[in-house]
Every structure is written in C-alpha cells, then in structure tokens.
Amino acid sequence: MTETNTKSGGSSLSKALTILKEVCCTNTPLRFADLVERSELPKATTHRILSTLTEEGLVRLDDHSQLYHPGYGLLELAHKAWSTLDIRDIAADQMRELWKETGETIHLAVLDRGDVIYIDKLESQKSLRLFSAVGKKGPVYCTGVGKALAAFLPEAQLQEIIATQSFIKHTETTLNSEEKLREDLIRIRKSGISLDLQEHEEGIQCAASTIFNYRNEPIAALSITAPAFRVDEDRFLHFQQRIKEACAEISSRMGAQPLTENQD
Template identity: 75%
Template sequence: MSEQDTKSGGSSLDKALSLLQEVCVTPVPLRFAELVEKTDLPKATAHRTLTSLTEKGLIRFDEATQLYHPGYGLLELAHQAWSKIDVRDIAADQMKLLWNETGETIHLAVLDRGDVIYIDKLESQKSLRLFSAVGKKGLSLLHWRR
C-alpha cells in the first residue's frame, strides 16, 4: 500500500487487508510498532483495525510476547472456501488440453491415505484402454515405490 493511500485515506478494507497480509506473510511474528512501520498506517488506525481483525479471529495477539500471529479464523475461512471449490472444474480445461495433445486417457485423482482415488476421467479413443472408473481407487502409492 502506498504512503498516499494510507495517509490520505484508502479504504478501511485496504488497511485491514494490508495488516492481515503483513501478519500472515512475515516469517516471524511482529509487534505493533513493527506493523505500523511496515504498513505505514497511523497508530490509531492500525490499533483499531488490529482489534477488529483479532475480534473476528483472523489475527491472534499474544499478550505475553506482545506479538501478532495469523488467527485460526483464517483456517475456518479457508476450509469454507475450499469446500465450495470443485477441483474438477479447475482442472477441466487442462485435462481437455492434455487429452487433445496426447489422445490418451486422462485421469484426475486425489490422494487419500496413500491411495489414489479417481475423481474425473477423459477416455482415450484408441483401441488399447486402461480400465478405471471415477470413484474407484487406483494403485496405492506403496505399489509405485516398490
């Protein structure tokens, strides 16, 4: 965030996201003064915004060390976001591209406790085919390591 954005206004959301991002991406937890310096926010604004983020669980403040950490509320939000994303939709274009280039059967799979589970498939039009089905388990990773 530029100095002009923070000093002359900028949205409250921009300020909150700037603080949240700084807390999350820094390799070590930061103190209040360090966050103010890195984000160039006025102290009162930084304090008010950090308090709101802490109340929402997006940031944790450790009273003993006076350090700010990412909050567990971020994990809850991430879980909710991931639950609404269908990896098949995300992979569809790339699977189709690969299928067009190779003409081979293309599988999309997830790893579940060491097993591969097929979640999508584009079948080859060639006469030699691999039998598989969406929802079925593939070879365990243990088989591939031997």
C-alpha cells in the same frame, strides 16, 4: 453503492489484507509499531484494522508480549474452504491443457477402498475405446492412477489395499504379485511418475502422477492414456514430464508442499 464508496471499500479491503499478510507471513511475530512501519499506513488506520481483525478472530494479540499472531479463526476458514473444494474443479484447466496438447484421453481418479474410481475423463480426440468411464472402478495394482495413489499411502493403509487386490494377470506385463507391485511403488515414489505399460489393457499405456492435499496426502491421480502404437519413446517421455508438472500445479493449489527428490 456509489463509485466513491466502491473505491473506498476496495481500498479498505486492500489495507486490511496488507495487515493480515504481514501478520501471517512474517517469520517472527510483530508489534504494533512494526506493522505501522511495514504497511506504511497511518497509526489510526492500522489500529482500526487490527481491532477488526482481532474481533473476527483472524488476528490475536498476546497481552503479555504485545505481539500479533495469526488468529485461530483462520483455521476455521481454511477448514471450511478445504471441505468445499472439488478436485474436479481444481484440476479442470490442467486436464483441458493436457487434452489439447496431446489429443489423448485424460483421466482423473481417486481411491475407493481397494479400487480406483474415475471421477472425470476427457475423451481422446482420436478414435479410442477404453475400459474407463466416469464412475467406473478399476484395480489399483495394474492401473497408472491406482499405482500413483498407492505409492504414497502410509504403510498400514497400503497393506490393507494390497490385501484386497486379485493380482489377476490381464496381460503379459501385468504386475501379478505383491512383490512386483511394491518394487514398482518404490520407483514411483522416487520418480513421481506411475506407468501402466499395457498392464491392464493390451495395447494401452499411460503415464500418471499424484495429486496431494495440504497435508501432503495423496488424494487423486491424473493420467494421459494412449494406444501404444501411436506413442513413440520420445512422446511417452514428454507425457510423463507433462503429467508430473500438471499434478504438481494442482497439488500446489491444494496447499501441498513440494516433495523432495528421490523420496521413499
């Protein structure tokens, strides 16, 4: 392809995207004349682009009103895109930023029926031996990532998961009853932050938060994990803020809408 053709192709693509964005992002459907005016493109160019977008199913024209709407082909493309996304890839840069900033262990986990399973992990730059490993499972009721995911589940699904929990008391601070767990889940829903205060492993604490998909469903959780002896109150509060920010950024990439404050 020559340089001229490359520029022409790029220019054509840019024009088509301009038209498509106008159709999809407007609050009210637009007529042909509106699109010509908004895009500042010649009528012939606008007509050619709209014809192509309509043929591809990305735009549809209401014959009665002569208004342009987003096409159903966009839904098919979106479905295929979402189905091939790997949360590990989407979260990778945020995990690395947290790891570089804190020097502590960063976990990414998802639900697997009544457990959480760690699907990615960046090891602490300092000496630290933890229960977790990629592919290993952990209990929901006493891990930061587990509670972060459970907090935003529909009640029916949450009840199923709670029914599978052993509520074994691993440490003095383990939440060893459904009542205590539910109290903590209410706090997590309000704050957006899940804490493991040495509940699963003695001397180990973590701050976790939830990653949501485009349906605002909890699909994963991210955490910063560190030994309690080297994390004072101010540093732990910083961890909580940063993990919440990181999860919000990843959720945004997944198409999630921001949660309202004090959601319960």
